[in-house]
Amino acid sequence: MINRIHALPPQLVNQIAAGEVVERPASVVKELVENAMDAGATQIDVEIEKGGIGLIRVRDNGCGIHAEDLCLSLSRHATSKIQSLADLEQVMTLGFRGEALPSISSVARLVMKSRTAEAETGWQIQGDGRELETEASPVSHPQGTTIEVRDLFYNTPARRKFLKTEKTEFSQIDQLIRRIALSSFATGLQLKHNGKVIFKTAPATTPAQQEQRVEDVCGKAFMASAMTIEPTSDQLNLEGWASLPTFSRSQGDMQYFYVNGRMIKDKLIAHAVKLAYQDVLYAGRFPAYVLFLTLDPSEVDVNAHPSKQEVRFRESRAIHDYIYGRVKSVIAAVRPDNTAVPTMDSTPLAMSAPKPTTTVASMPVKSAPKFASQRPSTHRVQEEMAGYAQLHAPSTMTPGVIEAKTEAEVQAETEVEPDFPLGFALAQLHGVYILAQNATGLIVVDMHAAHERITYERLKRAVAGEKVISQPLLLPIEVSVSHAEASLAEEHADAFETFGLKVECQGDHLSIRELPALLGNCDGEALLRDILSDLAEYGQSQRLEMRQNRLLSTMACHGSVRANRQLSLDEMNALLRDMETTERSGQCNHGRPTWSALDMQALDQLFLRGQ
Helix, strand or coil, rough: CCCCCCCCCHHHHHHHHHHHHHCCCHHHHHHHHHHHHHHCCCCCEEEHHHHHHCCCEEEEEECCHHHHHHHHHHHHHHHCCCHHHHHHCCCCCCCCCCCCCHHHCCEEEEEEEECCCCCCCCEEEEECCCCCCCEEEEECCCCCCEEEEECCCCCCCCHHHHCCHHHHHHHHHHHHHHHHHCCCCCEEEEECCCCCCEEECCCCCCCCHHHHHHHHHHHHHHHHCCEEEEECCCCCCEEEEEEECCCCCCCCCCEEEEEEECCCCHHHHHHHHHHHHEEECCCCCCCCCEEEEECHHHHHHHCCCCCCCCCEEHHHHHHHHHHHHHHHHHHCCCCCCCCCEEEEEECCCCECCCCCCCCCCHCCCCCCCCCCHHCCCHHHHHHHHHHHHHHCCEECCCCCCCCCCCHHHHHHHCCCCCCCCCCCCEEEEEECCEEEECCEEEEEHHHHHHHHHHHHHHHHHHHHHCCEEEEEEEEEEEEEHHHHHHHHHHHHHHHHHHHEEEEECCCCCEEEEEEHHHHHHCHHHHHHHHEEEEEEHHHCCCCHHHHHHHHHHHHHCCCCCCCCCCCCCCHHHHHHHHHHCCCCCCCCCCCEEEEEEEHHHHHHCCCCCCC
């Protein structure tokens, strides 16, 4: 017999909802801490016992809850944060569904105490998953709210057995609190586990305090290598910190992104940042960043997932391009003329990360270098730089076509302050490294890696300034695709032709008529399918540009000075000057650093001077 339709009991409804909201102890902590932040708390204390399975206590000093609202707070879809559809379409609070508290109370023993500023006493209610009417009772409590959650999943043993060990569950909570700490600098946070303080941070109101908080969460090495992305006055704004390419990770575990203060994990955003680093990172390495995107709340849907960790943007492609462009421009701007010199540790062969947030202009200018007698004359530098440019600076897509710099360009490059950021060359070491002296100490340059980046950037500029040459195919490549893929190809046909790829749509087949000449005998079908996959996933594709850049990178590698090539002193100086004016010159095309430095203080420590 078929069962009749019937209404589910409230307890079961709440437990079903809890399956979406409460996955593990960290899920409970997230919901309670975000509620505290929405209440305007400036201090939130989190106490955990037995990895959160035994006890989760969250205490805040926020606005508190009125006595008559306490019982209602345990009802489904009861909230103070939205009242109409218009509010839902531009949510600025972290919580708004009204599902968290009833869901939590349906699978645990919950006690909530709260007092508002105008109330003479606090009030308390309890819930334990049973369908019982609860009444508030008076209790002594300071302004704010305290919520205790004990025995998580005590009445749903099937779900409790899926929890991990106490150590693993607490590790999830610890990581969560640190992520939350970066989302709201104005809030102080403290985390205890089994009575021991694990993490504590005070409200950070100044830039220095905010940087210290980022350092507390991400470590000194990240902050030392962090490029600052400055805020703008635009309604769409990206700011925060992104690591230099020399500070990368084997996995994406240090990637923090926030949209209007909400921490999210979004593949569109991750893809945009990854693309921005594509020219300067080893394959398989991940950048580290702490980034904040602010935009009109009506342009983003935060109601896309029960856990609210995923969002949808109204103009996803525009957001992708904006993030990609902002991060890429910051990476490109890092070069010796506007970043502090990367320093090596005093321990031999150990290198610490550079500090790009300090400008070279602020570096103290000491007395003239003692090797001044070895410094080449301006006239000789001009001559050598002209010759160097003529020998080593391809400026078109054809490797054999070289264009020398004009006398005016040489003059402009050499008419700078006498103390260049990378200093002046002293010698070559084993035909591989250039040793140079600047105002602060010793500079070591990998001459092949540096010249490879310079050549690569010149090739890219040359190709960008010309129309990409297409190679017609004797026999078209027929590719069978779905209706959706055919529509994408037809929609982006003009973009394909910009990069020398000509595709014709014939029903459920695509015909590749022309391929970029630069790519030679590439697998046209595989390339097209990859591009269509990107278009379906992200709304755009850089596959052609990436393939082209990989070829240019190879050309640059083979066209650069090789190891054991003996350079004159003036040729070495010309290379240093080119590095100071080339984008992304801190890394070669494969992500390796091109230069490093040892200042006088580090040298003194190395030889125990003054100790």
